[in-house]
Amino acid sequence: MLAIEGLQIRYGSRLIVDGVDLQVRAGETFGLVGESGSGKSLTARAAVGLLPRGISATGSITVGGTQLVGAREKVLRGLRGNRVGLLMQDPFAMLNPLRTAGQHIAESLPRARRPEAAARLAEVGIDDPSVLQRYPFQLSGGMRQRIALAAALARDPELLIADEPTTALDATVQDEIMRLLARIQRERGMSVLLITHDLRVAFALCDRLAVMYAGRIVETGPARAVSADPGHPYTAGLLRAVPSIERTVERLAGIPGSVPSASDVRESCAFVSRCEQARQECAEARPPLREVDADRRSACLFPVELQPYTTRDAGRPRSFGPTLLRVTGLRKDYRQVRAVREVSLEVAEGESVGVVGESGSGKTTVARCVLGLVTPSGGRIDLGTGLRHRVVQCVFQDPYTSLNPARSIGATLAEAARQGAPDGRMTPQELLELVGLPPAYTRRRPAGLSGGERQRVAIARALAVRPALLVCDEPVASLDVSVQAHILELLRRVNRELGTSMLFITHDLAVVRQVTDRLIVMLNGQVVESGPTDQVLDSPEHPYTRRLLASSEISVER
Incomplete structure (x- = not known):
């Protein structure tokens, strides 16, 4: 459904995304995960021709066989909403505060089908038709995200690109939106490209995923396989940093340092400065994505030595002083x-x-x-x-x-x-x-x-x-x-x-x-x-x- 090959994204002479290859198959949910600054959101925007002014893309991006890199705006407009829907992190920023929920959904539908707005609302789990008359500020965050999803799906796209759709939501609302996305994807047989920094969300929703770091893909594979046995030290480090809901850990282990610029790591492993198992060879050449198992690839020269998730119970009784706040x-x-x-x-x-x-x-x-x-x-x-x-x-x-x-x-x-x-x-x-x-x-x-x-x-x-x-x-x-x-x-x-x-x-x-x-x-x-x-x-x-x-x-x- 979506094929990206050799994608490079630049801001002037500065390289932001460097040589990304990924494919989203028809009917699957594919995750793109990584820290802020890894280039995952820009990759998603390039896939619908919505890069910010001054940022350009080269390489190849095709949706259902249609080439988007270098395509005219008329081609891109015909694609957005029709074949590709877009759901962003902040629904309040996506919705016009002067338009009702019903107007948002109706304007996304062909004129002859605008009476379907109530049915589209029901599809995203809102059975109260009076919601169609409400404005965004009158709705909760979860309700706004459902309205944004209904509008994104109004023209029955074959591919939905969802960029951090649950990040700003409470746990119960996040759970509801995730289940809703999974149900709609399953019923429609629609492809979904999910952009997220939350590994728990990616592992729960996605069939396959790619881990992105410093503008390049460092690992790809089935979500469950990557969760159980990460093939790259960066993926293992992210997994180890996820807080446990089951027990208190003695030390919360984040990855030291920060994500480098893609321009600064073109000739080496992008993760070399933050990797606990780095060796001399890692700094001398850029490792390719190599096959490590069926449908799995990793850009690491050596087997991963890090344990993906280690905890030790640190819940010891503590003594406190007198009451400070009552x-x-x-x-x-x-x-x-x-x-x-x-x-x-x-x-x-x-x-x-x-x-x-x-x-x-x-x-x-x-x-x-x-x-x-x-x-x-x-x-x-x-x-x-x-x-x-x-x-x-x-x-x-x-x-x-x-x-x-x-x-x-x-x-x-x-x-x-x-x-x-x-x-x-x-x-x-x-x-x-x-x-x-x-x-x-x-x-x-x-x-x-x-x-x-x-x-x-x-x-x-x-x-x-x-x-x-x-x-x-x-x-x-x-x-x-x-x-x-x-x-x-x-x-x-x-x-x-x-x-x-x-x-x-x-x-x-x-x-x-x-x-x-x-x-x-x-x-x-x-x-x-x-x-x-x-x-x-x-x-x-x-x-x-x-x-x-x-x-x-x-x-x-x-």
Whole structure:
């Protein structure tokens, strides 16, 4: 259905994608996985002729035999929507805020078939026809993604390209969208190219997959075979970084370093600078994709020595100090909506407490009340005796919006440090070393850092005043699995070695297992279950907690 051969993508003279070959067969779901910066999304955009201005592609891309590289815009427009549908990560950015759900679906249908909009809505699991009259801002994230999917499928494409379609969704909604995609693909016999950095999603949804790194394919094969026995050290490293929902691991192991530019690794193995088993031969020539088994290929000269997934139970009882934060009967109303209902929780000195739940559960509202960003409608929030509000610091999901783009990292950290006590004040260089970044980064600005590096800077800024309590609101939700492992290990070290208490807000149960001592589960603004993290996740008592766990254990029928 889709054949890509010798694809190169350039931004001016800079090479971004270098010699990609892949094929998506008729009726299969094919995954393209890798870290941010690997070139996978640009590869997908090249497949529908939607590369950003200034970026060009050479090589061959055919869809059903039609050549797209160098094709006229008229040919590409006739292809998009008709033979190829496109589903992106953020449905809100795909949908016109001035058009209703029904208008989005209808405009994608041929004029004579526009009355089918309600039936198309039902196909994506929405049986309420009144949704057709609603605007995007009136819908939840999962509902918006379903509308975007219905619009993408309206002209019955033979190939659907789905670029990170579940990344921004809660576990239960992610599970629903994945099952929906699998069902529709199976019923239609449609081909799907799934772009994702989430290996669990790729292994659950895909028949075959390719692992992409620094603009090239380093491994291909059946999804289940790659999951069980990775043929490239990079794939094994990604697998090892996936947090376990079943047990606490002693050390979260991310891959050291970052993805290099494709231009810088043309004459060597792209992974050589980050590989634990690298040898001299790896730096001397570019290894080809060689056959390692039936329908499997790997661009590694040697057998993989890394174990794909190793864990060791580290769940030892810990002792904590007196209560640092006490929330009693917290309520928050927004007009006629009660977002938080009689929530009570405690965080002791040195303790890490997790708060989990879906979007709309009230967990972020609780965090904002604790931070003083939102005024509660009722209840009490008490900090430990003698503590001032400045000892509570926060780390949000998107570090870029919380860092001043015009200021250097050094200036940002110096300003933060001045807010703390003079005794023992750390320099910007010391703060960067604390979070595992080079001291030279003080001269950089946020735009010059990767997402994971910016999040480390955000954590360094929060630690500059030596806070007693760190409130983390989805701090790793948008990060690649390897970067996520580094950030989680850093936060765990901050908690256990520096004694900083944490209130950790997340929807990811595998993440909360790794970094918290106690767990609070919220639904519809109230606490429905709480207790030691291991106990709640191993023996959940509330049906909602059990549903969250079932959704996190990704498995769909293919």
